[in-house]
Amino acid sequence: MALLPSLLVNFTLPVLTALQRSPLAGFLRESVFDYYAGYLHPQLTLKRVFARVLAKRQQGKNTLAITLAPSAHWLGARAGQHLPLSVEINGVRHTRYYSPCAAAGRAGELEIAVKCSEGGLVSNWLHDQLKVGDYLEIGQSAGDFGLPKPTSKLLLLAAGSGITPILAMLRSLQLDNPGCEVVLLYYGRQRNDMAYLIELKDLFSRMPRWRLQVGLTAGSATDNAFSGRFCTAHLASLAMLQNLRAWQAIACGSYGFTNTVRQVLTDAGGVAGLQMEAFTPPVFAATADQPVTLHYARAQQSLVGDGAHTLLAQAEAHGLEPASGCRMGICNTCTCKKVAGVVRDLQTGLLSAEPNESIRLCITAPVGDVTLDL
């Protein structure tokens, strides 16, 4: 498939990066270069990062772990960061964000966990269609979620696939700060649903000052597992956490989970610091005149809007000056990147929740909170 050996490609990529800062860059069209270079090796690109799929393996009942080897364009990830991954399904590129299960250096291998849910377009595609040896496009990692520094007492709370950034943090701690005291509360429906349980047990068994506590939200609680969702009682029954105020806390899971965590910790008197990351499913507003929040990323403003008017009209009413022309969806002048949120195309009536897609502001209305690159 590739005419060039990967090793050579990884030597070449930094040269290409340097080339783009030279005066020659004006003559180099990225798409043209990438097209011809793609015949030599799928990872030989000017900027875009492609990762080779090294392994696919089941983790728990519903989770797929994918090991990736990104090209030298990839700059690595700190524990807790996430990165975009794109796949093309029926001609349309879909992007989702995943947190690697371990920190990685530049071009280092990484593992992501994909939870397979019913109707999950990308996750199901990755489960069923992705093959070892394929190349996937990923992006640079981002996010401030990560280990506090310095830290000596750390309370980690994870629910479902929220475990992946937490696992990455644990692995970093084990290397850089093994003296730190750690309590991990990990919630899942049933034990066989929970990804990385074996890895976690193994890791915790080697760390005397670390304590792993599993919580099961469905089914009966057996051998020392907590039963039900995270609550004050769970917190109180952990003897190590007597002096809760001395602990720094990190939580990752669904929006409902992190909300509960914040509430319970506040009720218990607070912690030394709390960091949370929640995966928010797109929010659909029930009716067109229900208020929604419009985030303008460049302007760094969040203002109240509605689902009845076009995003162009609302942005203008909010004092922004987005480019526009025909105002009827034909000229492509107002096209803008929608970072997140659900929108409706007023001409076709079709809804779309895809992150980072191009939309024409003049014929699009928000259906729930929307973030725009304006």
Next chain:
Amino acid sequence: MTMVLNRKLSPAETEAFGAELDALQKRHQADLGEVDARYIRRIRSSVRIAELAGRLMLFAGFFPPTFILGTLLLGLAKILENMELGHNVMHGQYDWMNDPEFNGKTYEWDHACPSDAWRHTHNFQHHTFTNVLGRDHDIGYGTVRVFAEQRWRPFYLLQPLWATLQAVFFQGAIAIFDLKIDRYFRRKAPIEKLLVKLPPVGRKISRQLLKDYLVFPLLAGPNFLGVLVGNLLANLMRNLWTFVVIFCGHFTEHAEVFPPSVLDNESRGDWYVRQLRGSSNLTGSKLLHILTGNLSHQIEHHMFPTIPARRYGAMAVEVKEICQRYGQHYNSGSFARQFFTVVVRLFRHAFPSQPQRKATLA
């Protein structure tokens, strides 16, 4: 031109006409997918491979068979890139793919006109105000008079010559045309504005010139001249072809222009009617359609500029049927016939002429 081409539509009929076309667009929009993505990638690959093969052959030396074939391939690559790939992608026809390579906002084409300038004059002004005098600057491209409604000036007497020159230098003409230099001479716009617009155009033109007439010829070493001439001919091919296709799109016999007053309270249906009356189609083989970037279906392109052009052929069948039902003339003819009527216009309106009928919208 005394025969009545178009039945006058009542406001209700105009609305129904528009609604049927909207529904057609919606159907195609919802159906976009794999096939369209594969098509545009295939076009992209054809462009890249033809360009590489063409340039390599030109490098091979001034040996007539490779020289001719190389020039033809390079010209073909440029035509395909400008029309079926660049023009259509820049309309945002493939934005739904979310693929950065086919993003209408960031695509930069192999053409002297910077993409951003093109997006403004073409995508916005020309497509929104199609054939509206004073608003659509593509009417005659500022150098020729193709409609009696344009004011006559002695300058137009020599317009067959101007048109020929424009055809030969079409890409440069488009790039410069966008600057509307005459407006600064006539002091209609402050010169500072021109100074802002000039550098990107200058950069793009010089880069294009350097690439084709210096860098590639130099790379060929002893065959400098062969490559230079080949590139010149390939660019000429592209210029003539795009000129002819574009002039056939809006300046044929039955194409109409409109006074700016049509824009007042123009409904969606009215807008469709205007697009229909201002555009004209070319009939021909599949190859002709691809080489024109499917602008041979100019009517459909103007009605649905954001739908992938490969679908225009299929849409045309339905558009034609809708037009027939509403008694609207569907301006379509063979390439030779349509171009002939353009040439007739060029000669006729070089001399003073009076509009024969008022362009009215039903």
